[in-house]
Amino acid sequence: MQLERWHQIKDLFSAALERTAADRSAFLDQVCGADIELIAQVRSLLDAHESSLGFIERPAAERAGLAQAFEPFDWHGRRLGNYRIVSELGRGGMSHVYKAVRDDDQYYKEVAIKLLRPGLDTHSLLQRLRDERQILAELSHPNIAQLLDGGVTETGAPYLVMEYIEGEPIDVYCEQRELSIDARINLVRSLCGAVHYVHQHLMVHGDLKGGNILVTNDGVVKLLDFGIAKLLNTASDASQSMINQVVALTPAYASPEQIRGESITTASDVYSLGVLVYKLLAGALPFEVPAELFGWEAAAALGDRPPRLPSVAAAEGKVASYRRTARQLRGDLDAIIIKALAKEPDDRYGSAEHLAEDLRRHQRGFPVDAHPDGTLYRTRKLVVRHKAATVATVLFAVAFVSGSVATAWQAHIASNERARAERHLTEIRKLTNTYLRDVYKAAMNLPGATEVRKLLVENSLKHISALEDESQDSLEFKRELAWAYQKFGDVQGDYLGANLGDTEGAVQSYRRALRLREQVAEQSPTREDLSELLSSYLALSELLAAQSKLEEAIPLVEAAHEIGKQLVATADATAAEHRLMAATELALGTHLSTIDLPRALAALQSAQVTLERLFAEKPEDPAARLDMALIHARIGFALGRAEQYESALQAYLKSSEYVEPLVRGYPADAGIMRGAAFAAVNVGEYYNFLNKPDQALEYIQLALGRVEHLHAVDPVNEQAALAVAYVLNHLGESYLLKGQAATALTHLNRALQLVNAAPPAKPTDIAEVRMLPGVTNFRLGKAHAMLNHPQDAATHLGTSVTHFQPLTDDTVIGKDAQRFTDQAKQLLDSLS
Structure with a gap:
């Protein structure tokens, strides 16, 4: 049979498969006409296709007339070598595949056995099966179905014993x-x-x-x-x-x-x-x-x-x-x-x-x-590689964007021609959107990219804000501007990620994004626009709560929660929408932890149920795994507020267990590295609370190595330096608990140097930053007191009290500030 004939058969076979089983016969009669042999050949292929469940081999071709009519041989219950066949898995055009189990009392193992179909045991096809067996015998790879064994039946036909795979x-x-x-x-x-x-x-x-x-x-x-x-x-x-x-x-x-x-x-x-x-x-x-x-x-x-x-x-x-x-x-x-x-x-x-x-x-x-290799792409490549030329290149790109904005703006003012202004506006949107998205993506989680992110914000924010009044009634343009403001806020002060430490600037950017998204959602309450609005409520709420502004943060997260309930109320709600709903519950539970623990735990447990389900559905998804790490960390935080230290420790241990595999899988991701470091230091902190410093040191030293790495590759990042100081504090506390004050002093002095090198903490900074100078001085005072250095101890303890006293009325950290103040005063009294 010629190759052209085979192409004709395959064409018809493919076309027939696209039709329902009921329509295929009429279709073949119409296209094949009086060619009975052609009809028979295509139907033979269709029969083979329909009978195959396709475990090892999908439908294969057999020549018309190659196989004689036969009664299928019943292999059920029969043995082939050490294996007993238990069921049929599928039939291909050339072979049958059976499920079998090892049946020699050595061990239990499920396998798949591949046999030629009866009637196809011609020399060429027997040789093909032998060839396949030889090919598989030479391959041993975790992502290739493994050949386990092989042999011949009592009639001399070869068979393959394959790894049995349950999958899709x-x-x-x-x-x-x-x-x-x-x-x-x-x-x-x-x-x-x-x-x-x-x-x-x-x-x-x-x-x-x-x-x-x-x-x-x-x-x-x-x-x-x-x-x-x-x-x-x-x-x-x-x-x-x-x-x-x-x-x-x-x-x-x-x-x-x-x-x-x-x-x-x-x-x-x-x-x-x-x-x-x-x-x-x-x-x-x-x-x-x-x-x-x-x-x-x-x-x-x-x-x-x-x-x-x-x-x-x-x-x-x-x-x-x-x-x-x-x-x-x-x-x-x-x-x-x-x-x-x-x-x-x-x-x-x-x-x-x-x-x-x-x-x-x-x-x-x-x-x-x-x-x-275009100009914009070369810019992105330089950003990614963060070579010395990066800053100049980014400045050029920003200047290019800014110049285009200015030119378009002047053209709009001068001409007063609406059509022309709209054309300029469209070009600006394309350029700005492409530039921001490409460069932001390249620098988002790249270690050492703080300078790039800083330039991105400082040189672009003022030009983007100038466009806001030009958005007019364009929903798409408002969406783009809101996206830009949201990303600016992330770069400026998203306390969960790499940021510039400009918390108040981040709040302002988030507010601008929220205002635009409220306008969009009012005119276009689609699921996508409501989801974006929810995200803006949530980002602003989280940052305000970190600033201890719970009176504003809680209403915002409650507004997000109402949108979340609306999104998940329908049967077609997506996994992403359920995740957003869980994020609102997670944030609400965190905000309430210091003022209403029962309600906080109820919200966190509801979020946990959703996130566990999403993780079970996509265990390989890094975002789902990070969500599991975050929910357990927030539960630990809430339990810690209630001084349930053992329960808090168990929650933090789970958080660390979820995030650790991601560090191994994504070693170059700064965001994952940072998250894993804080998960580990949280475990160490609560081992310290339980007076188990040896266990604490294992986790805190792991965290220290990670934050030191992030600081080394990004030395201009003030937040990275403060993260090192934060971890050094907990390391010093572990050595204080062990009675090794001199070792503690070494680490705490280094922490103080990093704190003093950073700008003074502001009332708008996040809680950990506001607490860090006082905590560092308090622990230094303890170390000096243990070493019988009363003057140094008194200096550091007095400094800590001065720092903590304005914080004792804080709604989030006031309790901690008061506890440190009381302990510092007690130590001072003991020195006098």
Whole structure:
């Protein structure tokens, strides 16, 4: 049978699959006419497809008339070697797959056994199964289904014993769990590692597609089905090439050279990986197939047409979740995927490993090889690498934005032509939005980027604010400005992340974002706009509470909570909306911890229930894991306010357990490093409260190493320096509890140097910053008293009392300030 005939069969098979089972017969009668043999061949493929559950091999092709009519052999309960078959898993076009268990009393293990279908035991197909067995025997990789054993049946037919995998196809797994873009990329990177491993063993998989890649319940990728894998150093004859073409039957994932019937190479697998990434991130395939074409015919017709950008496909798709994330695909991810889908093999990535590395660079905010090297992109690359030239480059970029703003503003004033002003405004929005988003993303969690963030705020905020009056009735422009203000606030003083220590400036930026989002939500109360409004209420509330302004913070978080209840009240509420609702409960519980503990714990426990459910659904999602660390830390804080130290310690231990794996997985992420450091120091603090300094030291020294690293790579970051001083304080307390006052003094003197080098604490600073000078002097006073240095002890203790007294009326830290004041006065009395 000629290759053209096989293409015809495959075209019809693909087209028939797109129709319901009831419509297929009429469809085949219409398109095949009197070609009875053609109808029989396509129906044979359809029968094989319908009978397959596809564990190891998806539907394969068999030549019409190759197999004689047979009665399926009942293998249930029979033994093959050391294994007993218990059930059938699926039937492919060439093989049956059975579930079996080891049955030799050595140990229990579930496996999958692959056998040729009865009637297909021809020499060529028997050899193919032997080849597959040999290929798998040479592969040992955690992301490849493992060959465990093999043998021959009593009739001499070979069989394979494979690792039994409970999982779902990778595309189904991602959609059902609503995985984030980053989580999907992580799965693809694992898959690329497996494919690269295959290539290193001089093999090509040849049929990479969603159905051949399972993800287990534990989030582990498993590559399956090496039934058409090819040894690169083995010549293949024409008949073998024809079989490969027939078996693949996946035109949507096939490379152009496969469609042309040419030999497949590692570049063919890279192309298929590109299609898979496109599907996972955009929710669609790269090409819109004309309605009049189908299968291989359609693929061939589209061979010279460039694919749609993934971001465009996602934005124009029917699924809302992909439309919401379309913006995240613009730029690097578009470029990476398009490079993998290049028509010519030489224009693609040179290896699956190279593709994985570019994806990793994108995740870390580094420049990617696939991206065109434009001016703005070069700016971002310099920011990421934070070389000496970065500051000059960023200033140039800011000046460029600022100049464009000024030019557009003057043109508006001078011309009074509304249409022209609107055109300028549109250009400003595009430039400002692109600049802010790209540079902010590059510098967000990059260690050592404080100077870049400072320049970003100082040189851009005044120009952005000038645009606010020009927003007029444009909701989209107000949304963009609100986003910018929100990010400025994060950079200025988000106390949970890296910031410039400008807490009051952050409050003002958050207020501007909130005002704009209130205007938008009033005119457009969509779920997306309400979610953004909730986020603004929440950010401002958290920062005001950290400033001890609970009288304003609590109403704001209650307003956020009301929006959250509205968002989750419907059955179609998304995981992101449930997470926002939990965030409002988390913040409310924290705010109330010092004034209404029962209500605080009730809110925190409600948030915990939601976050635990979301984490169970996406255990591989770093954001979900961070949420679990945060909720346990907040519960620990509330219990600590009630002096339930043992219970607080257990909560903080759980917080640390959740965040530690992220440090190992994302060692270059400054935000994760900072969060893990404070999770560890919280554990140490409560071990100190329970007078267990040895256990405390283990955690506090771990935290110290982390904050010192962050300070070393970002020496101009005053907040990083104060974080080191904060951890040194707890380290000094542990040594004081151990009676090692001299060692404590060394660490506490260093803490005081860092505190004194920072600007004086302001009433608008967060609570920990306002408390730090007093606490440091108090502990220094204790150390000197223990060492019998009464004059030094009195100096430091007197300084601490002076510092604490204005804070004793504070709604959040007043109780702590009073406790330290009382202890300091008692020590002073003992010295006199």
